[in-house]
Amino acid sequence: MVVRTHKSQLSDPFALMLQPPDNETPVERQKRVELEQEQKRVSDQIDDELKKERADRKRKAKREVKVLLLGQSESGKSTVLKNFRLKYAPTQWKGELRSWRAVIQLNLIHNVLTILDLMQDSLTALDSPQPQQSPSPSASSTPSATSSSSPWGRVSVDSTVSSITLAAGTSAPAAPTVPLTQKHRLLNLRLSPLREVADDLRRRLGASDDPEFSNFSFHTSDAAPSPSADVGVLGGGGGGDLPPKQRSEFGVRGWIGALGLPSPGGGAKKTDEAMSVDKATEILATLREDVVSLWEDPDVRELLKARGVRIEDRPGFFLSDTARIATRTYTPSDNDVVRARLRTLGVQEWRICLEHGNPELDNAHLFPGDSFGSEWVIYDVGGSRSMRHAWLPYFDAVNAIIFPISCFDERLAEDPSVNRLEDSMLLWRAVVSSKLLKQTTLIVFLNKCDLLKRKLQNGIQVNKYLISFGARENEVGTVVKYLKDKFRDIIHLDASQQRPTYLYATSVTDTKATAATLNIVRDGIIREHLKHAEFV
């Protein structure tokens, strides 16, 4: 048989390659045809699988709810995520509790070292022949602090909420000298091995592959991101002065690696890592009584008070739980993990399949026959200013924004020139006016109400910091309502943007109350989706 070759085929190298040889025998031809048929069958099978995979992905994407958690550092984003996992993926959550032990131990050790550092300063001052004035940490936290610019200066939220202006304050009074004795020297000495334990734990938890991130620091060394025209404050770069040397926080790029959770393709935990945790457990257990006496020492309490350090209001405070945590058999409870502080760096994606078999988790009552809402993708991001540029690619999701409302008298760790509430208001304004978020459902948690309550009970006057709060009652309900109104005012500044916005006052370390809020949020999101899909 003469095989005619078309001219254009001759110029095609593949056609030439696949052309049967001129002297092909009938048997060879038979074999070739069979081979080609088999190859086509395999190729068709691969095509079918790819098609099915694409369809599966589409179907999956349809039932996925995407949520981006936004908010400044320490606002409670990761804590909301923890609550979500505790409520909707409890089996997985329970399986991970033990992995948090090292983080909680490190939090506790940081509490101790904060006190030891202060004690060390005081002991050095006592040893020093010349009289020393001990500046309060708040006064020293703003390098440019003067008598007319107190670091804890007053702030005012005006009606347009374009900004919160810092008002003049008074310079911090010199801290009174607190008498420390030989007993404190000995405690300081006995507890000093915890410094090495902290280093070991940090190494074990934070070994980041990315040298850009300094693991034991408030600040990252990432270059200032280019500000976005649309959301200036989101990409606005760290700027400002760094805080002076202080016992800073610990951050990781991903919990999975840091906690040694099983990951796809990941191997078992390294033995030296496990050993450093065990060493920490052993040393902590040995020093348990000393840690308890340190925290219960009235002179130490006096010293903390004199220095204006309210360690019990800080993230990751576990000193009151030492007797329970500093043991060889300690396993973290749900509440311990929710209260643990592990700073987020970068963007962490969490895929959560809601566990079945729990009628509370079943949304069939909302949308029979559809499983929208059975899978959630939650993006938990680092909240410090230099990391906010990384949020932009995730903006198309539902956005849960978390603002700590107890922070009216605090400053950003990464930029002490900025009041935390001022930063929250600027952030909210940027979010509300962002074109990228025009269609997005916004869920706002006004968080840390418990801390707000505690501050007010301790006599802190809101109107000292928020001038426009005026003569209103210095009581949690009034403050929450006042701030809720301020947040609403900002939404209404741009009336063209009619999008669903929900505001909730929360204390997300209270897992029971948060579970109820999450249920409402979840139902709200699903209803909103249905409305969009014209099913309601």
Ligand SMILES: Nc1nc2c(ncn2[C@@H]2O[C@H](COP(=O)(O)OP(=O)(O)OP(=O)(O)O)[C@@H](O)[C@H]2O)c(=O)[nH]1
């Ligand atoms: N008392 C109290 N503590 C809270 C609340 N919400 C969060 N926290 C604690 O505050 C600390 C910081 O919370 P995170 O969830 O880690 O903050 P984040 O927003 O993820 O911070 P970054 O990862 O730095 O962006 C943690 O130790 C939490 O346990 C709250 O409502 N009340």
Ligand SMILES: [Mg+2]
């Ligand atoms: Mg976080």
